[in-house]
Amino acid sequence: MPQDTAKNATLVLDASASDLTRAAQLLRQGKLVSFPTETVYGLGGDARRGDAVAAIYTAKGRPSFNPLIAHVSSVEAAKRYVIWNAWAETLAQAFWPGPLTLVLPLAPDHGISELVTAGLDTLALRVPAHPTAQKLLAELDVPVAAPSANSSGRISPTTADHVMAGLAGRIAAVVADGACSVGLESTIVGLAGDAPMLLRPGGLAAEQIEAVLGQPLASRDIHDPLTAPGQLLSHYAPQERVRLDATSPRAGECYLGFGPYSGARACDLSLSDTGDLAQAAANLFGHLHRLDAQGLPIAVAPIPETGLGIAINDRLRRAAAPRDTPAET
Ligand code: TXA
Ligand code: MG
Numbered sequence: 001m002p003q004d005t006a007k008n009a010t011l012v013l014d015a016s017a018s019d020l021t022r023a024a025q026l027l028r029q030g031k032l033v034s035f036p037t038e039t040v041y042g043l044g045g046d047a048r049r050g051d052a053v054a055a056i057y058t059a060k061g062r063p064s065f066n067p068l069i070a071h072v073s074s075v076e077a078a079k080r081y082v083i084w085n086a087w088a089e090t091l092a093q094a095f096w097p098g099p100l101t102l103v104l105p106l107a108p109d110h111g112i113s114e115l116v117t118a119g120l121d122t123l124a125l126r127v128p129a130h131p132t133a134q135k136l137l138a139e140l141d142v143p144v145a146a147p148s149a150n151s152s153g154r155i156s157p158t159t160a161d162h163v164m165a166g167l168a169g170r171i172a173a174v175v176a177d178g179a180c181s182v183g184l185e186s187t188i189v190g191l192a193g194d195a196p197m198l199l200r201p202g203g204l205a206a207e208q209i210e211a212v213l214g215q216p217l218a219s220r221d222i223h224d225p226l227t228a229p230g231q232l233l234s235h236y237a238p239q240e241r242v243r244l245d246a247t248s249p250r251a252g253e254c255y256l257g258f259g260p261y262s263g264a265r266a267c268d269l270s271l272s273d274t275g276d277l278a279q280a281a282a283n284l285f286g287h288l289h290r291l292d293a294q295g296l297p298i299a300v301a302p303i304p305e306t307g308l309g310i311a312i313n314d315r316l317r318r319a320a321a322p323r324d325t326p327a328e329t
Helices: 017-028 050-060 086-095 131-140 160-167 206-213 277-292 308-320
Strands: 011-013 033-035 042-046 069-071 100-105 122-126 173-175 187-190 197-200 254-257 268-270 298-300
Touching: 011 017, 017 033, 017 042, 017 131, 017 173, 033 131, 033 160, 042 050, 086 100, 086 206, 160 173, 160 277, 187 206, 254 277, 268 277, 277 298, 277 308
Parallel strands: 011 173, 033 173, 069 122, 100 187, 254 268, 254 298
Antiparallel strands: 033 042, 100 122, 187 197
């Protein structure tokens, strides 16, 4: 049952059929609903409605030049909005539903709000694997624009509590359904150019994508606004300073370890006791939220630059970037 205690309060829904129907109704009315995916919680709005998409930008306080990912329930649904190609077919067959976003040329009569694409002639699409996201998207049968459900520049949410801490009172509802299993945003691959291009490392390791494609992914030019819209440096930032590649904490620092580290204090955490990168990815944002709540600077252990470690290090470098760099997402 929805819990709604005050006027304008954000409804906390669960994953029951009746609550998902309520969430779908709200989205159809152009309201904003946060929902779980296997990567992070998304902040959803109807991707065809300019008013709903504008409200996403407002709720997040996000710079409006940054395009959003449209979420759909199936490959068939995705094909309504973009010009499909052989790479897309190969990757969708291998990895959808899952933590992979594909960027493709917009189809004629796509009906997607240009606030979603930020005026580009391409669209980022994803079919999430989380069963609750699947049910919601299948019931709705409309594309849902959904960035991560955090205020712009802050740590991404992997639980409904994280969403509520940042956005309560600013969105209509959150569908609360546990912690996200992958814990990192989707890997984004651009398929609108001459060769498949890695636009953002994420929850699916680039090596796996390259193995299926049978060719290496081109890498984006971070100075080119067309290949890397919205990839500004400072991002996922805790309140206090973050120090990377730290083999141990200094006095007054919390420590985020990797491997069998167990300090004595509440603010000593390990991303994975066994040094497992998938477990570290799943724990990353949750642990950063916990350490952030201590109000102390955070020192982070070195993480191997391989597999999911590439995306983990990408997020950590953004968390540690100087704060005078414009924040985003
Ligand atoms: O896992 C995820 O991807 C999560 C969950 C909620 O699905 N969503 C997410 O969305 O991370 P967001 O808005 O935080 O990141 C979207 C990124 C943008 O920063 C932008 O770089 C890229 O997707 N993007 C979107 N449309 C694009 C386009 N047409 N061309 C290139 N990049 C695009
Ligand atoms: Mg984000």
